[in-house]
Amino acid sequence: MTTRFDDKIREVRSGVCVTLWPQGKGAAWGMAESETPVRTRRVGDTAIIYASDYLNKLSGERIERECRRQLESGSRALVINFQDTELVNSIGVSILMGVIDASEQSSAQLIFSDVNSHTAKLFEMLGLTRHVNLAKDEAEALALLAPQTNAAGSPAS
Amino acid sequence: METNTQRLLHTFATLADLGQEIANTADFEEMLRNSFHLLLGSFAIRRGAVGEYDRERGELRLIAARGLAQTQDSSLPIAGAHARELASLGSALSLGDATKEAERFLEDHKQFFAAVEVELLIPLVVRDRLIGVVLLGEKATGEKFSDEDLEVLRALARHIGVGIHSHRLLEEVECKAAENRQLYDGLRAIYKETVHAFAAAIDIKDRYTQGHSVRVGKYSEIIAREMGWSDDAVEGIAIAGYLHDIGKLIVDLNVINSPERFNAKESKEMSRHPAAGYEILSPISHPYADIPLMARHHHERIDGNGYPDGLKGDQIPAGARIVTLADSFDAMTTDRPYRKKLPLADVLEDFRLNTGTQFAPEVVCAFCRAFLKEIEGTAKEQRLIKLLGKNYENVERVSPLLTQMISDLDGNGDSRAASAAGH
Numbered sequence: 001m002t003t004r005f006d007d008k009i010r011e012v013r014s015g016v017c018v019t020l021w022p023q024g025k026g027a028a029w030g031m032a033e034s035e036t037p038v039r040t041r042r043v044g045d046t047a048i049i050y051a052s053d054y055l056n057k058l059s060g061e062r063i064e065r066e067c068r069r070q071l072e073s074g075s076r077a078l079v080i081n082f083q084d085t086e087l088v089n090s091i092g093v094s095i096l097m098g099v100i101d102a103s104e105q106s107s108a109q110l111i112f113s114d115v116n117s118h119t120a121k122l123f124e125m126l127g128l129t130r131h132v133n134l135a136k137d138e139a140e141a142l143a144l145l146a147p148q149t150n151a152a153g154s155p156a157s
Numbered sequence: 158m159e160t161n162t163q164r165l166l167h168t169f170a171t172l173a174d175l176g177q178e179i180a181n182t183a184d185f186e187e188m189l190r191n192s193f194h195l196l197l198g199s200f201a202i203r204r205g206a207v208g209e210y211d212r213e214r215g216e217l218r219l220i221a222a223r224g225l226a227q228t229q230d231s232s233l234p235i236a237g238a239h240a241r242e243l244a245s246l247g248s249a250l251s252l253g254d255a256t257k258e259a260e261r262f263l264e265d266h267k268q269f270f271a272a273v274e275v276e277l278l279i280p281l282v283v284r285d286r287l288i289g290v291v292l293l294g295e296k297a298t299g300e301k302f303s304d305e306d307l308e309v310l311r312a313l314a315r316h317i318g319v320g321i322h323s324h325r326l327l328e329e330v331e332c333k334a335a336e337n338r339q340l341y342d343g344l345r346a347i348y349k350e351t352v353h354a355f356a357a358a359i360d361i362k363d364r365y366t367q368g369h370s371v372r373v374g375k376y377s378e379i380i381a382r383e384m385g386w387s388d389d390a391v392e393g394i395a396i397a398g399y400l401h402d403i404g405k406l407i408v409d410l411n412v413i414n415s416p417e418r419f420n421a422k423e424s425k426e427m428s429r430h431p432a433a434g435y436e437i438l439s440p441i442s443h444p445y446a447d448i449p450l451m452a453r454h455h456h457e458r459i460d461g462n463g464y465p466d467g468l469k470g471d472q473i474p475a476g477a478r479i480v481t482l483a484d485s486f487d488a489m490t491t492d493r494p495y496r497k498k499l500p501l502a503d504v505l506e507d508f509r510l511n512t513g514t515q516f517a518p519e520v521v522c523a524f525c526r527a528f529l530k531e532i533e534g535t536a537k538e539q540r541l542i543k544l545l546g547k548n549y550e551n552v553e554r555v556s557p558l559l560t561q562m563i564s565d566l567d568g569n570g571d572s573r574a575a576s577a578a579g580h
Contacts, residue, residue, distance in 0.1 A: 057191050090171040090198030091191060094223075097203055097297060101224055122167060125160055126201035127298030 038066040045076035046109075046145055048138060051085045055092030067099045071106040078103060079141045083114035093126060100131045113141040168309050171199040175313060179320040186220075188324075192317045193221040193291075199313060200306060201297035205275060208233070209289040209321055210240060217290060224294065225273045233269050235287075243280040244287040250278040251302070277302060279310060281318030288318045288325075345444060349396070356399035359406060363413045369487055372544055374398030376483035377476075379541050380520060383527040384479075393445025394476050400448060401455045401480050404434030416494040431456050432465045451476040455484055460514045470517075478517040482508075482524055485516070490545060498548065501555045509562055522566035529559040 039050040047070035052059040067078055080099070082088075088096070103110040113135040115123065123129050135141035175195050181188045193207045204224030208217040217233040219225075235243070239262050243250075263270060270278075275292040282288065291314045296302065302310070356370035363369070377398035381391045405413060408430050412423045419427055435453035443449075454477035457463035459470055473481075489504045499507070505525075512521045530536040532553050542552055 057194065089174055089195075090167070091174070091194040092198065093201050094194040094198035097197065097201055098223065100297075101203060121160075121163055125163055125167070127296060127300075128201055130299065131297060 038062050040066060040070070042075070043142060045074070046079060046142065047075040047077070048079045048081055048141075050081045050083070053084050053086055055082075055085055055088040055095070057091045057095075060092045060095035064095045064098050064102075068102050071102060071108055075108060077109035077111070077145045079111045079113055079135070079138060079145070081113050081138055081141075082116070082119060083137075085119065086116065088119050088122060093122075093128070096128060096132075100128070104131070109145055111135050111141040111144060113138050168199060171195050171313065172316075175316050179316050179323075185324045188320055189317070190221050192320060193223075196291065196293075196310070196313050196317065197223060199309065200302075202293050202295070203297060204294035206273070206292045207289060207317065208292070210235065210281075210287045212237075212240070212286075215240070220289075225275070225292075233266060235266075239265065240287040243278075243290065244282045244285055246280055250280070251276065251307075277307075277310070279314040281314055281321065283318050283322040288321050291317065348444060352396050352399050355403060359400075359402050362405060362410065366488075366491065366493075369491070370399050370402055372487045373401060373480065373483045375540065375544055376486055376524075377479050379527050380479050380483060380524050381476075383523040383530075384519070389445070393443075393448065394451070394479060396443070396445055397448050397451035397476055398480055398483060400438060401434065401452045401484065402430060403437050403452060404430030404432065406437070407433045418495050428456070428464050447474055447476055450474045451480050453477070455480040457481065458515045459517055463515075473517075478520050482516050482520045486524070490549070501545075501549060501552060502558060505555055505558045505562065509565075512566065518566050522563060525559045525562045525566070529556060529563065532556050532559070 041048050047067075049063060049066055049070070051063055055063070063080065067080070070078060078099070080096075100110060110131075111133045112123070112128075114137055115134050120129075120134055123132075123134070133144060135144055175192055178188050178191045178195065181191075189207060193205070196202070196207075197205055204222075206219045206222035206225055208219045210217050215234055215236055217235050219232065242262055273292060275294050277291075277293040279291040279293070280287055281290060291310075293310070296306075353371070356374070359370050360367050374395040375398070378391050378395040381394045386394070409426055412419070412426045415423055431453050435449045438449035438452055441449075451474060453465065454463075454468060454473050457466065457468045457473045457477060458481075459473070459478075461467050461469035463473075485507075486504065489499045489507065490501070492498050508516060508521050508524075512518050527536065528541055531539045531542050533556070542549075545552065
């Protein structure tokens with residue numbers, strides 16, 4: 001029989017940032033309280049996930065969960081589109097590191113598209129660009145992925 | 158923008174965000190998780206953990222973690238001596254380049270550190286005591302942590318340490334507050350039990366009025382609640398009711414138990430009891446206001462013809478006005494050696510005739526309302542009717558009288574009281 005704690009340990013190993021010892025009333029095991037759906041679409045085996053205007057804790061955690069959900073449901077590549085994102089704070093960076101880890105564990109391709117110049121410099125300075133490719137826009141991202149994945153299909157959702 | 162400037166701005170933004178997170182005392186878990194995210198995000202660190210050191214158990218418990226490899230255990234025993242060593246380090250400990258003291262610590266826990274695959278250990282220290290540790294893996298850049306990086310990480314970690322420490326203090330304060338509350342409730346219970354014992358002692362002295370003090374307390378409580386008094390004040394007046402006759406303890410037993418109506422001498426002896434009650438109750442620190450005054454003035458009259466001080470109208474404390482009516486009601490509805498208990502209609506007629514002279518109109522009116530609510534079944538409980546007991550059947554017959562009295566008193570009660578008191 002596995003316990004909730006065992007589940008948490010598994011999540012730690014898989015790279016999800018969790019709180020191991022919830023304290024207080026209504027403590028949630030690493031889940032955001034309110035869930036607003038993340039805009040997503042599928043192009044073949046590729047999931048395109050749209051980040052919000054400010055990538056901080058709540059929006060970031062939603063994106064991380066969506067990325068993991070897409071990988072679990074068979075996506076071979078992820079494109080995170082930052083066209084609406086003006087700012088990424090440290091929590092956002094940490095969450096994107098989690099997405100990078102998850103993609104690597106699933107051997108999935110990961111591309112960040114439509115990143116503004118300020119955020120691109122930040123990603124470069126912090127070393128994210130050593131682990132993920134940046135694309136000018138979605139079309140370029142899909143083109144970069146085309147040789148490896150079946151990204152030519154019609155939008156699925 | 159130059160990289161250094163951007164690096165600086167990113168660090169400042171992280172510090173600002175961290176300050177906000179630490180201030181979040183509502184949800185410790187979320188505060189810690191977000192602070193940990195900020196720490197990892199400041200340098201794009203791929204994995205790490207925050208652990209809280211439990212001094213009593215000598216154990217480091219990992220509270221939040223990301224990407225740790227092979228974490229078989231989420232806790233690490235740390236002996237007191239090691240905790241002190243870590244606290245005295247005063248800086249981040251690079252696991253690949255440890256000082257001698259730290260080497261000993263790492264050697265003792267090499268299995269754990271080999272398993273978690275981290276590069277840095279930052280002790281969280283507040284007031285020279287180990288609060289916890291932060292474990293950090295490599296940077297996304299793949300570069301080693303520079304001295305400047307370590308300074309920034311230390312500063313960020315210090316914030317997290319203060320956050321954990323504050324949370325602990327808050328928990329301790331809450332725990333102490335709960336203990337104090339329990340202690341206070343316990344003392345209050347002891348006080349109430351003592352008061353009940355006193356009430357029983359008072360009533361035992363007078364064989365004709367057994368249970369009188371407790372009933373007066375309960376009638377007073379019913380009236381005060383109907384008048385909209387707070388729960389605390391209602392509790393207070395119940396206590397005042399229980400103790401209102403405590404001065405009878407110094408009255409000659411033969412007078413109290415006289416089978417006849419009191420003669421002048423006996424009346425004088427008996428009339429000592431309110432002031433005596435005040436003297437007995439005054440030195441005690443009661444948890445409720447005015448208990449001694451309510452005992453002193455429960456034989457005052459609104460028209461100023463009562464005793465011991467001949468107070469009029471509003472000069473009489475509000476609680477004493479209530480106890481006066483409750484006392485009279487119980488006296489009239491219980492058998493006395495010189496007369497049987499009165500029919501309820503006669504009691505109400507007595508109230509009606511003496512409202513504004515002996516009794517305060519607002520108190521009589523509240524009593525009538527409470528009684529009527531019980532008869533009509535709109536009160537939560539039939540407390541007053543239960544106190545009257547089986548000897549009073551068909552209490553509903555007095556409903557019209559109560560209705561009439563309420564109607565008479567509602568509109569002009571205040572003016573009657575004022576005129577009676579000569580205001």
